[in-house]
Amino acid sequence: MLFHTWMFLIFFVVAWCGYLLLRKTPLATGWLLAASYFFYGCWSPLFLLLVVYSTAVDYTAVWLMARTRMRTFWLVLSLVNNLGLLSLFKYADFAVENLNLLLRGIGLESSFELPGILLPVGISFYTFQSMSYTIDFYRGRIPLEPNLVRFAAYVALFPQLVAGPIERADSLLPQLKQKTQPRWADFAEGLSLFEIGLFKKLALANYLAMYVDPIYADPERASGLALIVGTVAFSWQIYFDFSGYTDMARGVARFFGFRLMVNFRHPYLAQGLSDFWSRWHISLSQWFRDYVYIPLGGNRVGSNRLAFNLLITFVLSGIWHGAAWTFVVWGLWHGLGMVGARRLEESKVWKHVPAVVKRLCVYVFVCVGWIFFRAESMDDVFIIFSRMLRFAGEIQLPPIWMVALLTVVWGYQFLIESRWVRFITQPVFAIPMAVVMVLYLCLLGGDEAQPFIYFQF
Amino acid sequence: MTDASQESNPRDRLSRPTEPLPDSQADLSQAKGAKEWTQARMPEPEGAVALHLGVRGWGVVGGLLLVLGGLLPEIWKALEPLDAGPDWRIPSESSEDYWLVNRWTDEVAHQQQVLLVGDSVIWGEFSKPDETLASYLTALSPEVTFANGGLKGLCPLAYSALLSDVISVRRQTGIVLHFNPIWLTSPQRDLQENRPTLVNHQMLLPQLWPDIPAYQPDWNTRIGNLIGRNLGLFLWARHLRIDDFQGQDFQSWTLEHPARFPWAGIALDSPQPRDDAASQYRPSKRAIRKSTYSWVDRNSSSDGSLQLASFQRAIEALQQQGCPVFCLVGQLNPALQTSGSLENEQAIQQNLLNWLEKKQVLYTRLPAEPQWMADSSHPLPLGYRVQADVVWQDPLFQSWLQSLR
Structure with missing residues (x-):
């Protein structure tokens, strides 16, 4: 769903009206998250699972960082997970292609088949946004976000989900927390x-x-x-x-x-x-x-x-x-x-x-x-x-x-x-x-x- | 939404200032300290400053757009005179220029003319503008003028939108609606097949309901079509494209004419139909091979005929709006059909005639003699003359004409 389409206009009107109605209730963030997931799901419902997975892993990693002494371990785990996802979905073909070239270069006949994995839209943006949260928490620059729904909305907020700007937790999470009250x-x-x-x-x-x-x-x-x-x-x-x-x-x-x-x-x-x-x-x-x-x-x-x-x-x-x-x-x-x-x-x-x-x-x-x-x-x-x-x-x-x-x-x-x-x-x-x-x-x-x-x- | 008497501070409080790369982590904190200094010096955020309007400003913009959106097409009408003579018909290349159709049919209504609506059979595929059914009917009538409202490629599925969104039906003196059975000769023509099919007048097809299996655009196109055919400004923009930019969008036109400014393409003259027929009739020298059409039967098919159902909806809509409507039920060239196919056609036609009678819609069956048919559905000029005579002599038609006075 592109911004410059009629479908988006309809989606936006529904999402916006719903938010205006719910903005003073505890459901506001949940509504935003649901709208964001719907927005992303319109591209590919399957890849929406990836957003949910990435969110869940990073949230858990930070939660464990806050409650255990193995802070570095959980940070590394989160980074490996995010970069691993990026590598798999974005760079796998490129890596295999170059490996095959290398093998051919040294005279080996064997070659690997290209994985041919589709690139989930916006993966580079939301993984970087999610990573910034875990790194900033590790550095002590931001507190733990206790609310999973709010954190999920931070990762997936639909206006910036697929092509940025890559927001930071210290800017966006407080806005989500205070439940913005849109003015004229x-x-x-x-x-x-x-x-x-x-x-x-x-x-x-x-x-x-x-x-x-x-x-x-x-x-x-x-x-x-x-x-x-x-x-x-x-x-x-x-x-x-x-x-x-x-x-x-x-x-x-x-x-x-x-x-x-x-x-x-x-x-x-x-x-x-x-x-x-x-x-x-x-x-x-x-x-x-x-x-x-x-x-x-x-x-x-x-x-x-x-x-x-x-x-x-x-x-x-x-x-x-x-x-x-x-x-x-x-x-x-x-x-x-x-x-x-x-x-x-x-x-x-x-x-x-x-x-x-x-x-x-x-x-x-x-x-x-x-x-x-x-x-x-x-x-x-x-x-x-x-x-x-x-x-x-x-x-x-x-x-x-x-x-x-x-x-x-x-x-x-x-x-x-x-x-x-x-x-x-x-x-x-x-x-x-x-x-x-x-x-x-x-x-x-x-x-x-x-x-x-x-x-x- | 809470009302705010004050505008928000244009300096974006939460947006990050743009700092050059700081030297180290220590510098990062320095950079934070220098935030206010940086914000004060740097230009305001792009976008917000490129167009910075408050609520009142947008109110004025909205008002101006409403006025201009209504005025511009009207001003254009004054600048671009429509030079439509008595036998004028929408030029074939302007078939999908609904702004022109709307403008012309308004003029037809203003002149108390009776409008004939249909596809290329009414338009006159093998005829000159003065050799069509409308022109022969006009010649027979001492008082009434019949206007040729045929649009090439217009299938019955597009009738409803044409009559509700394009033609101002309430202004019309009377509408003669033509039914061409060719649209029922196969599930493909009836747009029942579940595969994308090239259809003319897509903008006029039902976009949301009923579902047309062969019409498979994305939802964005559907909504765009719905909005486009209902807003005069968009219809006028479409007119400019078709009439002045050779059917291309403006951007493509400038790429083809790089040295010309867009106003160079605008001719300010209404499109004129060619004087000759769109297609030349060439009698086949080979033996005629009869076809057996795979007719879509409204009664035997579970889904029925989409085209026929749409035709019926269009008539009901006209009746509800109080527009006097008369039906011309066409027939296909019997020489090009096997007897079995012909029987099917007659059965379908009878169903339609029964329905028309039930709805108290007056009608005439148009004859189709092989000697004056150019193909399966289009008459030659002689055929139109014969058909006009048949229609004119039909007492039902005469009584309908009487009712218009």
């Missing part, structure tokens, strides 16, 4: 967020996908120029797709009175690579920062170790995105970029570089990374780069309307980070904008319910 202001804010997200998804991301997909489907046939333009278009497609989802998720949660964390903050206006990562998929960046980078020693270590920490963190982040070498290389690209950027950004020269140049440099670097991210295989990556370097060839121009739309949106982002923000947030500007966006979606938006890119992770 939350309704208005939720509507604002949802409309922005819907526009990003339907009017921009899906539109860009129509241009990008044919180019990347057959890179051998696409010209170098087409691949360059296609990559630029993809950079915006993935941004609008994922941030659109996040906006809708935050908007839906806001209707219920929940405040989910900000996940994007105009990443293509970043003036440095670390700045980019503090603006792009913030909830995941912070997860890796808190649970991988800092435990490895953070940046209070020698330069070699620091580089190692950064590389490890970003490669793991790449692997988190998908079971393919392209994602590993994408992570490595950003890891290397962070290592290099750290020195560059500390230098005096960089401080004198105009902001627009810095932004352009970061944008180009990120776009190159998107080639690894979008390509179907490493073979395709090599083809794309070799064709790009030749540059020549015919190109199907992106529609002038698409370019105009992107220019307006990009300019708008600039305005939001400038002093003009005071003007464009005024009702005199915001009301016509809201009306135009709704009319645009009704009249000109595509009607295909395309899934979100990040659902595959």
Whole structure:
């Protein structure tokens, strides 16, 4: 059930009305949990069992941590369980495929059959969210959650269940505990967020996908120029797709009175690579920062170790995105970029570089990374780069309307980070904008319910 | 929901500020300490700030959308004149442009014309616009004009929605509803087979009830169709697609015309039907092979005929709304059927006629002579002329026409 479908609208109305009726009763959290499980069950009732299992194991592990002395043992057990689930469902095919390649490489004829396990939607998100609870409890940062239903609702809260933002227990559990009382202001804010997200998804991301997909489907046939333009278009497609989802998720949660964390903050206006990562998929960046980078020693270590920490963190982040070498290389690209950027950004020269140049440099670097991210295989990556370097060839121009739309949106982002923000947030500007966006979606938006890119992770 | 006199603080209290990667765990606590500083400096959360409207703001937006949603299609009518002459019919490529159908049938009602509703048999597949049943009936009638409301591919299952959601039935002077038995010639045509079948006018099919085994879209499409056919704004958007963007959605159109802005595609002229027939009749030189149709019999089948039941529901709905309705019961070309098949057809038809009589609906059986039939169900122009004569001379039809005055 996608956010931008009529089915979701019906589901949402029922879930929301039910919550409003029950919000002051002990049944409120149970209702939310039931709605969330129904929402997830619409994708696959079987995989819902996985969510329940993961929840039960982590809750039990923390309960045992609180009541026994073997805290580390239960933490490790919980981590092994979560990472084991991820490995089995997400990486089994990838591992077997590479094992077979290795066996062939050393001259062995035997090969293992691919398990062919389907990837449960959102598994990377909810396992990470659940893991953060066990780790935070182990570190003493949060108390034991005595209510299993509340904990289950924390893991499975439907707006953010399938593609984040990856919430933390110290933010979401207190909200669940106090039983949010949605106000009219939350309704208005939720509507604002949802409309922005819907526009990003339907009017921009899906539109860009129509241009990008044919180019990347057959890179051998696409010209170098087409691949360059296609990559630029993809950079915006993935941004609008994922941030659109996040906006809708935050908007839906806001209707219920929940405040989910900000996940994007105009990443293509970043003036440095670390700045980019503090603006792009913030909830995941912070997860890796808190649970991988800092435990490895953070940046209070020698330069070699620091580089190692950064590389490890970003490669793991790449692997988190998908079971393919392209994602590993994408992570490595950003890891290397962070290592290099750290020195560059500390230098005096960089401080004198105009902001627009810095932004352009970061944008180009990120776009190159998107080639690894979008390509179907490493073979395709090599083809794309070799064709790009030749540059020549015919190109199907992106529609002038698409370019105009992107220019307006990009300019708008600039305005939001400038002093003009005071003007464009005024009702005199915001009301016509809201009306135009709704009319645009009704009249000109595509009607295909395309899934979100990040659902595959 | 509790009422809040004050807007929530736009600074998201519980959302995390965006900090650069801190150096260590010690730095993490420092970063926490610096939370307020960071929040003060960083721009507000995206989304909330990109469009920040309060309850009143959204109230204004809702009001404006209601007004614009109603006004825009009306303004469009003024900008895009409908140049429909006496023998005008919905162009075949605009068959599913229900905004145009609604607009035109409104005009028909305004001019006190009698509307003939049906599929390509009424539309005139092998005829020019002035050689259809409606145009011949108009020629015979000194006072009444008959409008061709045939839509290509319109099966009886789509009649109910057409008459309830698209055509403003109450405004109509009178409706002549045609029944084409071709839709009952097989379980496949009756949409009874439990496998997805390509159906025209999917938007007008019953989306929730009754269940149509051959129509298997997802629930999202069903709900979208229900909403789409009931909201004028969506119908108008569909009209723009069909009329101005060659049936594509706007985004696909811009991809095909990358150098053009969307307004370049808008022609501001109503679609005009071609003057010639949609299909050319070519008599077969080979010997005619008679077919035995696997007729769907409403009485012998446990589920009955979906198409026939829908046709009957459409008539009942028209009667309930007080719209004068007359039925034209078609027949298939007898030369293309075996005698057994023909008997089945007649039995089914008799059942229908009995039902019409029971419901006190006036009707005429349309003849079907092999010499003026183009195929199993479509007459040639000569056939329409003969059929028009038969209908015109039927006293029941005349009395029905009298009742309209």
